[in-house]
Amino acid sequence: MGHSQYDPAMQGRPAWNAGKTVGAKRPLTQKQIWAVRFFLDRKGRLRDRALFDLAIDSKLRGCDLVKIKIGDLVSGADIRTRAIAIQQKTGKPVQFELTADVRASLLSWFERRRGTVHDYAFPSRV
Numbered sequence: 001m002g003h004s005q006y007d008p009a010m011q012g013r014p015a016w017n018a019g020k021t022v023g024a025k026r027p028l029t030q031k032q033i034w035a036v037r038f039f040l041d042r043k044g045r046l047r048d049r050a051l052f053d054l055a056i057d058s059k060l061r062g063c064d065l066v067k068i069k070i071g072d073l074v075s076g077a078d079i080r081t082r083a084i085a086i087q088q089k090t091g092k093p094v095q096f097e098l099t100a101d102v103r104a105s106l107l108s109w110f111e112r113r114r115g116t117v118h119d120y121a122f123p124s125r126v
Contacts, residue, residue, distance in 0.1 A: 028056075050102075050109035051122050058096040063088050066124075070110060071117030079103040079110075 028036075033056060040049040055065055064085050073083055081103075084095045098106070110121075 046105070046109045046112055047122060050105040053102040053105045054098075057099055057102045058083075058085070058094075060085055060094065060096070061087070061089065064094075066120070066122055068121045069117065070113075070115050070119050070121050073098070073106060073121060074110065074117065079106050 036052060037049065040052060051065060054060075054068075055062070058065070064087055067088070068083075068085055072085065073080060080098060082095060082097050084093050086093050106121075113119075113121075115121075
């Protein structure tokens with residue numbers, strides 16, 4: 001039995017990923033990281049800069065980053081030097097260190113944000 005002339009698989013159309021590299025992407029280089037930081041600083045996007053810095057330092061997935069609450073990152077009036085987040089995919093806790101640059105960008109974001117310790121650190125609508 002043959003194939004129908006109307007079968008889209010038989011039209012000779014290339015696969016959607018033909019010629020594309022498949023698999024994990026390479027990590028960002030230091031030059032690329034600094035370019036993103038420079039762009040975000042120039043545009044005055046404090047939320048995005050703090051989120052980007054935290055993502056680079058913690059190596060958490062995006063779904064885990066947006067679920068972090070302010071109370072997970074602050075202790076009193078100071079930003080913690082270490083924080084713990086529960087991964088959504090594995091359910092395991094992950095401890096990560098917050099460098100001085102990340103703490104500075106988080107502090108400037110939280111000063112503008114004005115939230116409580118129970119609020120999400122990075123709401124989608126500000």
